[in-house]
Amino acid sequence: MKAVHFGAGNIGRGFIGAILQQSGYEVTFIDVNAELIDRLNKDKAYEVVLADETKESFTVTGVSGINSKEHPEQAAAAVAEADLVTASVGPHVLPFIAPVIAKGLSAREAGSEVNVIACENMIGGSDQLKKEVEKHLSEDEAARVFASSGFPNSAVDRIVPIQHHDNPLTIEVERYFEWVIETAHMKGTQPDLKGTLFVEDLVPFIERKLLTVNTGHASIAYNGLLKGYETVKEAMADQEILDVLEGVLSETSTFLTQKFELDKEQHQMYVRKIISRYKNPYISDGLDRVGRAPLRKLSAGDRLTYPAVELDRQQLVPVHLEKTIAAALAFNIEEDPESVQLQEWIAEEGPAAALEKASGIESGSSMSERIIHYYQQIK
Numbered sequence: 001m002k003a004v005h006f007g008a009g010n011i012g013r014g015f016i017g018a019i020l021q022q023s024g025y026e027v028t029f030i031d032v033n034a035e036l037i038d039r040l041n042k043d044k045a046y047e048v049v050l051a052d053e054t055k056e057s058f059t060v061t062g063v064s065g066i067n068s069k070e071h072p073e074q075a076a077a078a079v080a081e082a083d084l085v086t087a088s089v090g091p092h093v094l095p096f097i098a099p100v101i102a103k104g105l106s107a108r109e110a111g112s113e114v115n116v117i118a119c120e121n122m123i124g125g126s127d128q129l130k131k132e133v134e135k136h137l138s139e140d141e142a143a144r145v146f147a148s149s150g151f152p153n154s155a156v157d158r159i160v161p162i163q164h165h166d167n168p169l170t171i172e173v174e175r176y177f178e179w180v181i182e183t184a185h186m187k188g189t190q191p192d193l194k195g196t197l198f199v200e201d202l203v204p205f206i207e208r209k210l211l212t213v214n215t216g217h218a219s220i221a222y223n224g225l226l227k228g229y230e231t232v233k234e235a236m237a238d239q240e241i242l243d244v245l246e247g248v249l250s251e252t253s254t255f256l257t258q259k260f261e262l263d264k265e266q267h268q269m270y271v272r273k274i275i276s277r278y279k280n281p282y283i284s285d286g287l288d289r290v291g292r293a294p295l296r297k298l299s300a301g302d303r304l305t306y307p308a309v310e311l312d313r314q315q316l317v318p319v320h321l322e323k324t325i326a327a328a329l330a331f332n333i334e335e336d337p338e339s340v341q342l343q344e345w346i347a348e349e350g351p352a353a354a355l356e357k358a359s360g361i362e363s364g365s366s367m368s369e370r371i372i373h374y375y376q377q378i379k
């Protein structure tokens with residue numbers, strides 16, 4: 001069986017590629033990073049190390065790579081022959097991998113079924129990828145391609161920080177992982193993927209994950225940076241950061257347990273497990289990585305604004321989410337293009353207009369005023 005995975009980065013190598021290989025797939029990574037692709041083709045294998053007291057490691061073998069910047073036709077040919085296509089490139093990169101996927105799917109043998117699964121931190125990631133792919137197909141081609149290609153949404157959870165090893169392929173990951181895949185939009189036989197959960201409706205799973213793991217993470221990053229910390233580990237040793245984190249997760253818990261009628265005690269256990277993962281002493285994760293792409297993180301359907309606006313609609317004031325949104329406005333990392341853009345908007349138009357542009361929270365609304373009040377306090 002052949003799998004093609006777009007994005008040979010942290011989650012690609014450290015999670016999805018490893019699961020695919022352990023499930024019997026021969027994995028071809030497609031990436032634009034020449035160093036990674038050349039090394040994959042040279043070594044045909046890489047090492048995954050578990051970030052805990054055991055430091056156990058295993059080798060992912062039988063892998064190769066295609067540089068889609070240099071060889072887009074080879075990348076499309078790999079998609080045409082694949083039994084499964086997956087991606088973890090970041091939500092904003094989906095439009096750039098779509099042409100190759102469209103070309104590959106169009107070139108498949110008539111009726112040969114395949115699933116394309118986006119493994120990104122977003123709600124409806126595969127739906128979004130399908131929309132991007134559709135832009136590169138005529139109406140007739142789209143009807144033919146989508147009759148045999150499924151785009152099941154998925155939720156992926158495993159903390160993989162930025163890596164610093166002599167071998168650029170080596171990857172250190174936490175032992176914990178969760179990969180949930182939606183069956184509703186799947187074509188053909190369900191793939192047999194080790195340790196993966198298949199569910200009819202992904203919405204409760206992706207929202208629970210995004211609004212717990214990622215909202216919590218964002219609060220540690222944005223509030224931690226304000227206090228001069230550089231890593232999650234440093235920030236987690238500060239009681240004030242822990243208090244905001246508890247507050248944020250209590251607010252998203254209120255939203256999630258109501259919306260999905262979750263058992264409160266079980267959800268609390270889930271929250272406690274996530275907090276213990278942030279405290280993993282064997283992982284050093286930069287707050288700049290965790291807070292990266294603040295415009296995406298502040299956007300209306302993402303981890304901060306979405307739960308805050310929903311709670312506000314219920315006349316509940318989500319103080320901790322609002323304080324975290326204010327802290328996100330202050331995220332100022334010059335290597336991060338979205339941070340640069342955000343700071344330009346703030347400088348040119350003021351924080352309330354910048355907040356509205358990023359999140360859709362209307363300038364002059366009571367929520368905007370509270371957030372800007374916190375932002376002025378920070379400044």
Ligand SMILES: NC(=O)c1ccc[n+]([C@@H]2O[C@H](COP(=O)([O-])OP(=O)(O)OC[C@H]3O[C@@H](n4cnc5c(N)ncnc54)[C@H](O)[C@@H]3O)[C@@H](O)[C@H]2O)c1
Pocket residue numbers: 006007008009010011012030031032033068088089090091093096097119120121156157158159160161
């Ligand atoms: N790292 C984590 O802890 C983690 C956990 C769960 C989910 N995710 C999600 O996984 C996705 C990837 O995150 P990551 O941490 O692995 O990032 P990453 O930067 O390590 O990996 C992304 C990879 O995509 C490649 N890429 C960029 N443009 C491309 C293109 N046009 N075609 C092919 N490849 C391209 C990059 O070169 C890079 O190797 C994101 O959506 C992220 O939210 C990350």
Ligand SMILES: O=P(O)(O)OC[C@@H](O)[C@@H](O)[C@H](O)[C@H](O)CO
Pocket residue numbers: 121156157158159160213214217218289290291292293
């Ligand atoms: O990848 P992002 O930028 O959406 O979010 C940063 C982190 O919160 C994220 O990568 C987590 O480490 C991951 O989602 C854990 O499963």
